[in-house]
Amino acid sequence: MRWTAVGRRRLLAVRGGETAFAVLGLPLGVLGGVYALAVLYAGVLLSLTVLGLPFLVAALLGARRIGGLHRRLVARLLAEAVPAPPSLPRPSGVLARGRAVLTDPVAWRVLLYLVVRLPLGVVGFLAAVGLPLGALWLVGFPLWVRLMEPGPRPFGWLDLAAVPVGLLVLAAVPAGLRALSRANRALARTLLGPVRSQQRVRELESARATLLAENTDRLRRLERDLHDGTQAQLVALAITLSLADDALLDPGAPDLGRLRTLVDRARGQTDDTIAGLRRLTRGIHPVALDGGLAEALPGLTATSPVPVAVRLDLRERPEEVIERAVYFCAAELLTNVAKHSDARSAELTASAGDGKVRLTVRDDGRGGAAIGAGTGLAGLAERLAAVDGVLRVDSPPGGPTVVSAEVPSRL
Structure with a gap:
């Protein structure tokens, strides 16, 4: 019963920032969409004139600044920190600087963001304002219709269906706002951040x-x-x-x-x-790695003070630098289990295949682990990033904790 109540509260909950972002989406979407479409339209019309290129340069510089404003808005209201793209290069010479602006992928991506943001802003405003108002009108339909029509009115099937339909629409508003917030976060990450090569x-x-x-x-x-x-x-x-x-x-x-x-x-x-x-x-260089991870990882878990079950599926042997990174990652994760988790047992799973090496350490401890929480996971994530690896942590309070690492077999 307790889990059901908590789940119901989460289902109906929505952050204030998400609602504010949806309400502001209409005016900001209209302004941004009009700006982007006007830039594209005027740029095409003026492209054959002397004013065309200077106009586009100024408009693209303005698009960069608008992108910065939208990044700050997304970070403040949607709690999504989008990394800022690198600054625009400033070569010597007016023509070279103009060429740098015209070929700047960041500014063009901001214009695309503003165009796509327009329909999302309209839909978000309808979800945040239109749907609740419509739901309230449906819930009060039996009353409104009798206030607007003189004389007695029999209670019909419309009066009977309006109230539950209105309540269902009202209950669907939080889910709709959360879905739109996820779409806006994904759109901001994709178009407002640095391009893939810059990242x-x-x-x-x-x-x-x-x-x-x-x-x-x-x-x-x-x-x-x-x-x-x-x-x-x-x-x-x-x-x-x-x-x-x-x-x-x-x-x-x-x-x-x-x-x-x-x-x-x-x-x-x-x-x-x-x-x-x-x-x-x-x-x-651990001597145990001379025989590969298949020999090194069982030997590593054997020295752990917490009992560790080992499951290996190593169909291919990665490069030496990858093996060393995975070995030291496993060693640090097992050390964290022994020092911080209060776990009674743990499990280490490692697999290698399809060009990827995956390592997972799971324990039944108290949970609460997070990157940057003083358990060395931040440094471990940085060391894995040096070999194109990714570290993921899933550790709710009360446990269990699951830390997984994925790195390529070869650099």
């Missing part, structure tokens, strides 16, 4: 910066570990060997017991140094 360049720049920062941090950690760990162990080993050498050079009979102690100490220090170097090299 790709931005993603590659971000991925490069992430890789450079990560490699710099890794080198600094390696340098610190070599200085504080391996170097100190080698110095201690050298001192031990020096003491053993001094014992051998003793003019009297060498103290065999002391020599044995020094040799045993040197052997132990050598073993510790080798173990430390192995730990360092394991962080650079």
Whole structure:
């Protein structure tokens, strides 16, 4: 019963911003549509005159600014943050700048957005204003008709059907507004953001910066570990060997017991140094990956303090850099499960096929995980983006948590 009540409330709920966006859709849609159509119409008429190109340049610059206003409106009312496209290049020379404006895909896409936004704005206004008013008129139909017509009027089938039909129309308004909001969000993402090539360049720049920062941090950690760990162990080993050498050079009979102690100490220090170097090299390239993910992932889950079931379907072996990214992704996700989830069990699923590698880690913990919530998922998402990967998190409060990663098998 509780779930039914919650589901009913969600079904009938609609955000205030969505309603405001739908109401403003008519005037903004009309203004934007008239602007876009006027630009296209006048541009065609003036294209053969001296005024044609300057008019188009000014109109396209204005379209860019209108696109910025609509992006802010979508972000404020629909909670959809559309990334801004890159600034317009400014080459030297009037003709070169005019050519840059005329070939700017962002401005032309804004004009297309304004044209498509016009019918959506009309439909949205009807859904936000027309449908509720119509529903209220239907609900009150038995009263309105008797107020408008003099004399008694028998209660007929129209009076009987008007009320439930009006209530059904009123109940359908929130769903209609949510559907229109989804359409407006998709339209804004498609036409108001950067074009695919620009977005790709931005993603590659971000991925490069992430890789450079990560490699710099890794080198600094390696340098610190070599200085504080391996170097100190080698110095201690050298001192031990020096003491053993001094014992051998003793003019009297060498103290065999002391020599044995020094040799045993040197052997132990050598073993510790080798173990430390192995730990360092394991962080650079895990030895387990020599046999591929099919061997590395079961070994990784075996060291987890939380019991992990493993399901693998690796029909093809990805590139080495992809294997390393997937391995470290699985390691970090399992670490998050052990540290933050309070889970009693987890499941790791990995598949490789059709040019994609998919990794999913599911746990029965308390949930509430999100990218940027302090669990390292934001950094993990950035590292996956460096290899064209995507990280998705589904973690409602109370659990379960499902984190999935998808990367290409080859770059």
